[in-house]
């Protein structure tokens with residue numbers, strides 16, 4: 001399906017087309033280029049995309065967006081980053097889709113994926129749903145995701161992230177959401193913020209881009225609720241809260257753990273009551289699901305289909321995916337949370353581990369990064385949920401995690417190692433049949449490699 005013609009790209013960017021071409025996709029990573037793609041040659045500090053033009057066309061690119069003339073079919077602009085943003089604006093302007101922006105300290109990608117699955121079911125057969133891929137949520141990922149949105153999209157779901165004040169204020173002018181969700185406010189990236197209230201303010205910037213008549217979706221149970229509501233007030237026609245409290249507009253009135261580890265929820269959405277099962281375990285998924293229902297309702301999607309989608313969600317790699325590995329004459333359960341970690345998500349997933357029926361629970365916990373001055377206390381503070389989860393043994397990875405080892409001293413079989421490679425060696429001696437092992441840390445710690453090793457059976 002055609003996404004952008006060279007003429008449309010030239011019109012959107014004010015550039016000059018050389019050659020007549022039609023593209024079906026957009027990418028700025030030459031390794032990701034597929035047949036029919038528009039390759040955007042970005043000029044960064046480290047690399048210059050123009051060096052990869054030959055490679056991109058060898059991989060099947062149909063055209064390129066460049067700031068230097070090229071022998072390949074292209075549209076020439078002064079600045080490719082600015083041009084990508086203009087392409088994003090044009091994509092947004094030409095669609096009649098209902099647009100949803102998702103931000104928050106944790107739960108963005110999970111909520112975005114669940115919302116996409118829910119809306120994809122509503123949109124099926126009529127038109128289509130579109131979403132950002134992976135965690136493409138920053139100053140390049142958001143415009144890229146928008147530029148990839150087909151004109152005939154019915155629902156568009158965009159993850160929006162930030163680690164500094166002002167970033168969302170800009171991104172939201174590109175996304176122009178009809179519905180803006182804040183999943184949670186929690187200490188993540190705290191080194192760039194004075195305190196959590198400052199994080200709430202920066203997340204609240206998402207509401208500034210709401211379309212007229214737009215809906216703000218706010219976590220009721222957050223201590224920053226009133227701050228978020230105040231931030232939404234000038235821009236939102238309607239503010240919808242979600243949570244467990246009975247005053248929340250979208251609320252869970254009953255939750256029950258299912259045999260397979262998910263949660264059976266009875267929820268109220270406005271005046272309607274509905275029951276559904278969430279395949280993914282944990283209270284945090286109950287919370288994310290309520291945000292999903294609030295958004296589906298706000299864009300006129302089908303709540304019953306949303307419930308079905310929530311029942312079928314698979315665990316995302318690095319964010320709760322599960323698999324078993326052979327150990328000795330038995331098996332161990334691996335919970336892969338290697339993608340990221342902060343105090344809030346650590347607690348959420350330790351609570352999931354707590355409910356796991358395993359002979360023994362163990363953890364591989366990598367350090368949580370970007371926590372600034374509070375780092376030691378945040379790490380030490382995890383001892384309580386680790387022990388409450390019934391964890392008997394564990395490997396703590398990275399220098400910043402050392403305060404956690406100290407706090408766990410004498411309370412089980414815990415060791416500290418320098419890096420992911422050492423953790424791998426240590427885990428292979430620790431792992432026993434019947435274990436459930438939770439693997440979680442900041443992405444930079446590299447625990448994904450350890451998980452990959454376990455998956456391929458070499459541990």
Ligand SMILES: Nc1ncnc2c1ncn2[C@@H]1O[C@H](COP(=O)(O)OP(=O)(O)O)[C@@H](O)[C@H]1O
Nearest residue numbers: 105106107108109110284287319344345348349
């Ligand atoms: N609502 C929530 N509250 C607390 N922790 C959560 C929540 N949603 C997800 N998590 C935890 O955070 C991790 C990262 O989730 P993800 O959806 O990738 O967040 P983000 O995209 O905001 O970084 C998950 O693996 C889970 O451990």
Ligand SMILES: [Mg+2]
Nearest residue numbers: 108109135159
């Ligand atoms: Mg994400």
